[in-house]
Amino acid sequence: MAARLRALPAISLSAVLPLLHGRSSFPTTAGKSLSFRRFSSRPVARSSPLVEVSAQARRGFSFQEDDFASTADLCFESPLKIVEYPDPILRATNKRINTFDENLKKLVEEMFDLMYKTDGIGLSAPQVGISVQLMVFNPAGERGEGEQIVLVNPVVYKTSKRTILYNEGCLSFPEIYADVERPASVKVGARDITGGRFKVNLSGLPARVFQHEFDHLQGTLFFDRMTEDVLESIRSDLKALEMKYESRTGLPSPESIDQYERRKEVAGFART
Numbered sequence: 273m274a275a276r277l278r279a280l281p282a283i284s285l286s287a288v289l290p291l292l293h294g295r296s297s298f299p300t301t302a303g304k305s306l307s308f309r310r311f312s313s314r315p316v317a318r319s320s321p322l323v324e325v326s327a328q329a330r331r332g333f334s335f336q337e338d339d340f341a342s343t344a345d346l347c348f349e350s351p352l353k354i355v356e357y358p359d360p361i362l363r364a365t366n367k368r369i370n371t372f373d374e375n376l377k378k379l380v381e382e383m384f385d386l387m388y389k390t391d392g393i394g395l396s397a398p399q400v401g402i403s404v405q406l407m408v409f410n411p412a413g414e415r416g417e418g419e420q421i422v423l424v425n426p427v428v429y430k431t432s433k434r435t436i437l438y439n440e441g442c443l444s445f446p447e448i449y450a451d452v453e454r455p456a457s458v459k460v461g462a463r464d465i466t467g468g469r470f471k472v473n474l475s476g477l478p479a480r481v482f483q484h485e486f487d488h489l490q491g492t493l494f495f496d497r498m499t500e501d502v503l504e505s506i507r508s509d510l511k512a513l514e515m516k517y518e519s520r521t522g523l524p525s526p527e528s529i530d531q532y533e534r535r536k537e538v539a540g541f542a543r544t
């Protein structure tokens with residue numbers, strides 16, 4: 273997700289930074305406070321019903337061997353580059369990760385490097401051409417400030433009924449910003465960089481960035497969630513990106529906003 277913040281809850285970095293350093297709330301334009309809990313890496317108890325359900329599902333459906341990312345899937349070339357719309361990589365299936373090694377750490381480090389360099393606050397693996405369930409973010413958007421978050425194989429357990437409209441940008445859509453409505457808070461689970469499982473409640477900007485990046489891992493792009501009117505307001509920008517792709521690759525654009533059919537709502541529930 274791109275860093276530029278404007279309109280809607282006009283959250284300034286100075287408002288976000290204390291939040292990420294452990295204070296519990298920050299104001300929104302609605303005059304209400306959004307709470308934020310620090311990320312913790314608490315292992316999930318073996319008796320957790322969620323773990324049991326997951327274990328049963330594993331036995332019941334016996335996943336294919338290619339269910340997890342292979343070494344080749346996680347292979348990358350430095351420096352990483354941002355994949356822009358309409359590259360089909362952004363719509364590809366992203367595999368879950370079960371190898372937590374030095375290569376993964378290096379990938380994460382390079383993703384953070386690229387995110388800061390491109391003025392981002394969140395970045396997903398498919399956006400650098402790696403089709404795996406991995407995202408990094410830091411709502412502060414500056415190295416050494418805020419908190420660097422790494423989520424591997426994230427799942428959404430719960431979303432709030434209350435939704436918020438927010439002006440989003442995306443590194444895969446340079447210079448395009450538009451309003452997207454999303455739940456105000458989410459309860460999520462994931463693995464950390466060492467493979468440890470954790471759960472966390474997110475609200476405010478971290479909830480917004482997480483949901484944007486989580487969508488990328490499902491092959492969903494931010495304009496899939498825009499209203500018709502909002503989508504209309506960026507139509508020409510999307511067409512310009514499609515033409516840029518065609519002239520760069522010599523290939524027809526794999527998708528076209530002029531033939532766009534709204535994608536099915538993403539369930540938002542997946543397996544860790």
Ligand SMILES: [Zn+2]
Nearest residue numbers: 273442443444
């Ligand atoms: Zn994005």
